[in-house]
Each structure stands twice: as C-alpha cells, then as structure tokens.
Amino acid sequence: xAAPSSAYKDRQFLAVIGDEDSVTGLLLAGIGHVTAPPxxxxxxxxxxxxxxxxxxxxxxxxxxxxxxxxxxxxxxQHIAERIRHRVDSYTAAFPxxxxxxxxxxxxxxxxxxxxxxxxxLFGE
Amino acid sequence: MSGAGNREAVFxxxxxxxxxxxxxxxxxxxxxxxxxxxxxxxxxFREITRRIDEAKRKMGRVMxxxxxxxxxxxxxxxxxxxxxxxxxxxxxRFRVRTKQENVSGVFLPAFESFTTEGNNxxxxxxxxxxxxxxxxxxxxxxxxxxxxxxLASLQTAFVILDEVIKVVNRRVNAIEHVIIPRTENTIxxxxxxxxxxxxEEFFRLKKVQNKKQRDTAAxxxxxxxKRKAGEQKENDRENETSGGGDILGDDEDADVIF
Numbered sequence: 001x002a003a004p005s006s007a008y009k010d011r012q013f014l015a016v017i018g019d020e021d022s023v024t025g026l027l028l029a030g031i032g033h034v035t036a037p038p039x040x041x042x043x044x045x046x047x048x049x050x051x052x053x054x055x056x057x058x059x060x061x062x063x064x065x066x067x068x069x070x071x072x073x074x075x076x077q078h079i080a081e082r083i084r085h086r087v088d089s090y091t092a093a094f095p096x097x098x099x100x101x102x103x104x105x106x107x108x109x110x111x112x113x114x115x116x117x118x119x120x121l122f123g124e
Numbered sequence: 125m126s127g128a129g130n131r132e133a134v135f136x137x138x139x140x141x142x143x144x145x146x147x148x149x150x151x152x153x154x155x156x157x158x159x160x161x162x163x164x165x166x167x168x169f170r171e172i173t174r175r176i177d178e179a180k181r182k183m184g185r186v187m188x189x190x191x192x193x194x195x196x197x198x199x200x201x202x203x204x205x206x207x208x209x210x211x212x213x214x215x216x217r218f219r220v221r222t223k224q225e226n227v228s229g230v231f232l233p234a235f236e237s238f239t240t241e242g243n244n245x246x247x248x249x250x251x252x253x254x255x256x257x258x259x260x261x262x263x264x265x266x267x268x269x270x271x272x273x274x275l276a277s278l279q280t281a282f283v284i285l286d287e288v289i290k291v292v293n294r295r296v297n298a299i300e301h302v303i304i305p306r307t308e309n310t311i312x313x314x315x316x317x318x319x320x321x322x323x324e325e326f327f328r329l330k331k332v333q334n335k336k337q338r339d340t341a342a343x344x345x346x347x348x349x350k351r352k353a354g355e356q357k358e359n360d361r362e363n364e365t366s367g368g369g370d371i372l373g374d375d376e377d378a379d380v381i382f
Binding site for chain 2: 026
C-alpha cells in the first residue's frame with residue numbers, strides 16, 4: 001500500500017532520456033548529475049535517430065530499477081513511443097515516469113500512458 | 125438443510141451462534157467504514173486526475189516556451205552548446221525531495237524541488253557571447269522543471285491512489301459478497317440445528333413423561349391393589365373372627381370396586 005519511506009527517502013535526482021535539445025535545456029536548468037568517478041554514471045541519455053531501441057531500453061531499465069537515487073524520470077514522448085511497451089507496462093510509483101514534449105514533437109495527450117489510464121478509468 | 129451452502133466449519137452451539145452474530149456485526153461495521161474510505165479516496169483521486177489533466181496541458185505550453193528560449197540561445201551563441209553542456213554537467217543543482225501527505229490513512233508522497241546553492245557547472249557556457257540568453261534560458265528551464273516536478277508529484281499520487289483504491293474496493297467487495305453471506309449462512313445453519321435439537325429434546329421429554337405417567341399409573345394401581353388386598357385380608361380376618369358366612373358376598377364387593 002503506502003510505500004515505505006525508505007523507498008523514496010533518498011531519491012533526489014531527476015533523470016532524462018531525450019533528444020539533444022531537451023536534454024541540453026534540462027541540463028541548463030541544473031538537473032545533470034554524474035556519480036563519483038569509479039562508475040561515472042550520468043543521469044541523462046541523449047537519443048538521436050542513430051540510437052537503437054536496445055540502448056534506450058537499457059537506459060530506461062537503469063534509471064527505473066537499478067538506480068535508487070532517481071525520483072523522477074523524464075522521457076521525450078516520441079522516444080517513449082519507441083519503447084512504448086516498456087513504458088506502458090511500467091506501473092511503479094517510484095521513480096515517477098513523465099512523458100514530456102520535445103521541440104519537434106508537440107505534446108499529444110492521447111499517447112501518454114498515464115492520461116490513457118485516466119481516460120480508461122473514467123470510461124471516456 | 126440450510127447448512128448445505130457455503131458456511132464456516134463450526135459446531136452448532138449457542139456460544140458459536142453468539143460469536144457468529146458478533147462477527148456479522150463486525151463485518152458490517154468494517155464494510156461501512158471501508159466503503160466510506162473508498163469514497164473519500166475516490167473523491168481525492170478524481171481531484172488529482174483533473175489536476176493532472178490541467179498540469180499536462182500547462183506542461184505542453186511551458187516546454188514550448190523553454191524550447192524557444194533554447195533556440196534563442198543557439199542563435200545568440202552562434203553554435204550548438206549541447207555538447208559543451210553535456211560534458212560540463214557534474215553535480216545536480218536542481219534536486220527534489222519527498223514529503224508525505226496523509227489522505228485517509230494513505231501516505232501520498234509529493235515531490236518538492238529545491239536548488240542547492242554554490243555549484244554552477246555552466247559558468248563558462250556562453251562566456252564569449254550570448255551569456256544573457258543562456259541565463260534567461262536557464263531560468264525558463266528551471267521554471268519548466270518546477271512544473272514537471274509538480275506534475276510528477278500528482279502522477280505519483282495518482283499511481284499510488286489507484287492501487288490503494290483497488291485494494292480497498294477489493295476488500296469492500298470481499299466483505300459484501302463473501303464474508304457477510306457466509307456468516308449469515310452459518311448463523312442460519314446454527315439456528316436450524318439448534319431448533320432441531322430443541323424439537324428432539326421436546327420429543328424426548330414427552331416420551332419420558334409418557335413413560336413416567338405409565339409407570340406411576342402402574343405403581344398407583346399396584347399400591348391400590350396392595351391396599352385392597354390388605355383390606356381384604358383384614359376383612360377376611362374380621363370375617364374369620366366373626367364367622368365365615370359372608371365370604372361370598374365380600375368377594376362380590378371386591379369385584380365391584382376393581
């Protein structure tokens with residue numbers, strides 16, 4: 001039921017999977033973080049047309065399940081579309097998964113996994 | 125028998141009847157409470173979904189503005205700063221922390237954004253030109269991220285509430301459709317068994333009474349017979365002392381009495 005406070009106590013970072021512009025902008029806002037030298041894990045992934053889906057899925061997996069310090073995962077909607085099955089089957093509360101619009105792809109509420117759930121619940 | 129349906133395995137005694145009645149009452153109270161809880165949560169849930177809808181729309185607008193300001197930066201700096209920014213990101217300035225809110229016994233975590241002062245990874249970005257635009261862009265994006273954080277809290281609350289409401293509703297339904305009918309069935313069963321026992325007991329008592337009546341009647345008859353016999357003897361003795369002439373007549377009397 002209510003998640004124990006240990007599940008989100010030290011989740012203090014945001015993570016991004018997005019195209020270059022979105023990532024740059026969000027990094028400028030100051031969300032970028034690189035962990036201490038031994039593993040040097042970044043909390044962002046830049047995706048372009050050359051990045052294959054496996055890499056995106058791996059980053060998604062890393063941000064959602066492996067790392068315990070991420071509270072919110074931002075993902076561009078058009079990238080979420082590429083790994084839609086993973087995004088749709090993701091139901092955990094932490095980290096919160098948020099689909100954000102990108103510069104080239106305007107926001108489409110119809111595709112958002114959460115909004116779709118909202119719509120289904122209210123039978124629209 | 126009514127016990128043939130779904131019921132609990134209990135012995136049909138008055139004690140377990142009392143227990144079952146208590147249990148039924150408890151189940152009904154629990155059902156009412158849970159139903160109320162579910163309603164309170166659903167109310168909250170609807171409010172949150174409405175706010176999510178609004179926030180998502182707002183996010184669309186805010187992100188558009190932010191993207192535009194980034195375009196301004198690219199134009200002013202005269203080149204792509206993406207690579208430089210990605211490489212110089214070291215430590216997060218913008219972080220979130222979680223706090224809790226209690227809704228009908230459910231803890232809903234909410235994110236709260238805060239900026240750590242003192243570290244600035246992008247001090248050199250836009251040093252040559254376009255520094256002002258970079259600054260503006262950072263502010264715009266910081267505001268956008270705040271909106272995103274707000275939305276993320278709502279969404280987390282949504283996910284958790286959704287789950288909790290499902291659990292609560294499942295409990296409500298379980299009590300309503302399984303536990304209460306079962307307990308009622310058990311009570312019915314116990315009642316019918318007790319009635320049956322009562323009837324048996326009554327019948328047995330009646331039998332015993334009949335037997336006793338028969339026995340007492342027989343005993344009475346015996347006693348009377350004995351008494352009669354005693355009287356007869358006395359009479360006989362008297363008759364013997366007085367004389368044996370009336371024996372026949374006495375015998376006739378005795379016949380009449382019996």
